[in-house]
Amino acid sequence: xxxxxxxxxPLFVRLTAAEIELLKQEKAQKNLxxxxxALEKAVCSMLHEVNLEQKTLWVLAPRGNVIPRTYMVSPExxxxxxxxxDKSGFRVQDIVRAAVGRLDHDGVS
Numbered sequence: 001x002x003x004x005x006x007x008x009x010p011l012f013v014r015l016t017a018a019e020i021e022l023l024k025q026e027k028a029q030k031n032l033x034x035x036x037x038a039l040e041k042a043v044c045s046m047l048h049e050v051n052l053e054q055k056t057l058w059v060l061a062p063r064g065n066v067i068p069r070t071y072m073v074s075p076e077x078x079x080x081x082x083x084x085x086d087k088s089g090f091r092v093q094d095i096v097r098a099a100v101g102r103l104d105h106d107g108v109s
Contacts, residue, residue: 008036011073011081013096014066022103036071039100043073046099047080052088057098 015023026038050057073081085092 008072042099
């Protein structure tokens with residue numbers, strides 16, 4: 001039986017294989033239902049902890065090929081991401097990659 005419609009919106013990003021693996025680990029460790037949920041959790045956590053207008057983002061240069069992916073996130077998260085990008089001058093792509101990268105560096109996972 002398919003899941004009920006959530007109203008989530010597509011978010012197109014390019015992640016490395018290592019970043020996708022971090023999402024898979026987060027999904028497994030936190031018993032989340034999808035990679036989209038793991039990505040959304042990472043993004044929301046970072047956006048609530050970091051003031052992007054006053055701090056820099058730690059986004060590592062991609063090692064290896066980037067893989068285009070579409071994740072489904074809530075309209076609220078998409079709004080927060082777009083607002084953060086507008087206020088900070090960072091691209092949504094960079095904010096997402098920084099949030100996923102924190103799963104490895106901050107012990108969030």
